[in-house]
Amino acid sequence: MSQVPANLRYTKEHEWIRLEADGTATIGITDHAQAALGDVTFVDLPKVGKSFAAGEVFGTVESVKAASDLYCPVSAEIVEANTGLNDSPDLVNREPYGAAWMIRVKLKNPAEAAQLLDAAAYSATL
Amino acid sequence: MSESLARTPLYDLHAELGARLVPFAGWEMPVQYTGIIEEHMAVRKTAGLFDVSHMGEARIRGRDAAAFLDRIMTNELSTLKPGAARYTLMCQPDGGCVDDLIVYRFSETEFLICLNASNAQKDIAWMRSLVGTAKVEVLDECAAWAQLAIQGPLAEQILALTTALPLATIRRFGFLVGEVAGASGCVVSRTGYTGSAGFEIYLPAASATQVARALLAAGKPHGLIPAGLGARDSLRLEAGYPLYGHEISERISPIQAGLGWTVKFTKAQFVGREALRRQAEGGPPSSVILFSLADRRIARQGATVFAGDTAVGEVLSGTLSPVLNKPIGTALVAAGFTGSTELTVDIRGTRLPLHVSVEPFVK
Known part of the structure; x- marks a missing residue:
């Protein structure tokens, strides 16, 4: 069974988001998503400063089998992208909730985060 | 995906081994067990065991069998010796590929052909349509056979733990018929689709699980792991082997695919000869x-x-x-x-x- 940590929020498209104390948020893909993709070979992430609307594609994650779009869970501006994934895309398979975080963002409309799935609701979609 | 998918005799074993099953050519097949890259590297460094029972088989039997095969295939099969196999294409009159196949010769009058899963029924109908007055039968044996492929540098050593067949005497594209892991009537050939050393085993469907379990148990201490279709695809691509529907198809001829060595223009006549010769001489x-x-x-x-x-x-x-x-x-x-x-x-x-x-x- 895939892990669904209780302290995160989720999208139906299998991204997770963690709201940080400083008002930013960290975003990645779920354990279920990495398992479904198989061996991840490449993660294409946006540049710092770019903005995305909630539901907009912010990048691509690619495995041996397929390339999948990454959807921004909330309207946000990129403050940091995880450059460590350039050299070690396989981190996505090993630590999807840890070292393989993908982007850190500044939320444009914090109220949007409350509309995302909690762990129980996300688990129910799997 | 609404149509029901066929299952190989190893379906329960795949589930037990934690395979991820996907639809492939009408079959529910394991795409991976632990991960495509890990399974791929096992085949390059130790060994991997593949269930390829979705592949089809046809037996060609009769007085005219060899001449029939020479007439419908691009390669020359009449010169094949019993106990040997050969890779060939079967082409349309316009040079497009009906399928790529391996033909095994058992005797003067008897051959077994390995068919791609997605083409098996098309191939059998195609071959039967070309029989004409020839004294030859085309028998559909797809359901009778399971197929395993044990591939990798340690494949021979591991297979030898389960059979008394003298594997060292089997040359590349040669085969022996005998007992593997207590199952009789197995065809063991030194062939493969990975670019690593290894064998393919055609075995009676009812014996498949017994043989697969024996191989996995014997090979585990040597690093043998089950491998899925995902690794099979990345292995064959590294080795430059064509896959029907990709590098060869009804619109891509063997000449275009760089498989001209399988096309024997020295044969006076075979289906596709004129079109293929025009391509070979004029350039595709x-x-x-x-x-x-x-x-x-x-x-x-x-x-x-x-x-x-x-x-x-x-x-x-x-x-x-x-x-x-x-x-x-x-x-x-x-x-x-x-x-x-x-x-x-x-x-x-x-x-x-x-x-x-x-x-x-x-x-």
């Missing part, structure tokens, strides 16, 4: 190339290949080569551009330089 309109990319992005089937701003081809297969740790693939490229050093491929709006490789990536 497009040809299949192997390529690698200096990037992490994979160029996948359907991606457009450019020379400057002109579209000159399309990607046929693409994957990450675990051995090279970079993307590799094949493309169908228009005549005049196949040796170009200026080719690029469009991956979701980004043009990346494509490096043509003359040699397969592993040998």
Whole structure:
């Protein structure tokens, strides 16, 4: 069974988001998503400063089998992208909730985060 | 995906081994167990065991069997000796491929042919339509046989733990019939689709689980793991082997696919001969190339290949080569551009330089 940590929020498209104390948020893909993709070979992430609307594609994650779009869970501006994934895309398979975080963002409309799935609701979609 | 999928005799074993099953050519097949890259590297370094029971089989039997095969196949089968096998194409009159196959000769009058799963019924109907007055029968044995492939540098050593057959005497594309893991009537051939050493085993469907379990148990201490179709695809692409529907198809001939060595124009007559000879002599309109990319992005089937701003081809297969740790693939490229050093491929709006490789990536 895939892990669904209780302290995160989720999208139906299998991204997770963690709201940080400083008002930013960290975003990645779920354990279920990495398992479904198989061996991840490449993660294409946006540049710092770019903005995305909630539901907009912010990048691509690619495995041996397929390339999948990454959807921004909330309207946000990129403050940091995880450059460590350039050299070690396989981190996505090993630590999807840890070292393989993908982007850190500044939320444009914090109220949007409350509309995302909690762990129980996300688990129910799997 | 609404139609019901066929299951191989090893379906329960796959579930027990934690395989991820996907639809493939009408079958529910394991795409991976632990991970495509891990399974791929096991085949390159130790050994992997594949269930390829979805492949089809036809028996060709009768006084005219050898002459019949020479007439419908591009390669020469009448010169094949009993106990040997040969790779061949079966073509349409226009030179397009009906299928690629391996033909095993059992005796003067009896052959077994391995067919691609997606083409098996088409192939059998095609062959039967060409029998005419020849004294030959085309028997559908798809359901009778299971197939296992044990591939990798330790494959022979592991297989020897389960059989008394003198494996060392089997030459490349040779085979023996005998007992493996207590199952009699197994055809053990030194063939494969990975670019590593190894064997393929045709066995009575009812014996498949027994033999697979015995091989996995015997091989485990040596690093044998079950491997799925995902690794089978990346292995064959590294080795430069064609896959029907990608590098060869009804619209891509063996000449275009670089398989001219399987086409014997010395035979006076065979289906597709005139069209293939025109292509071989005049040069085909497009040809299949192997390529690698200096990037992490994979160029996948359907991606457009450019020379400057002109579209000159399309990607046929693409994957990450675990051995090279970079993307590799094949493309169908228009005549005049196949040796170009200026080719690029469009991956979701980004043009990346494509490096043509003359040699397969592993040998």
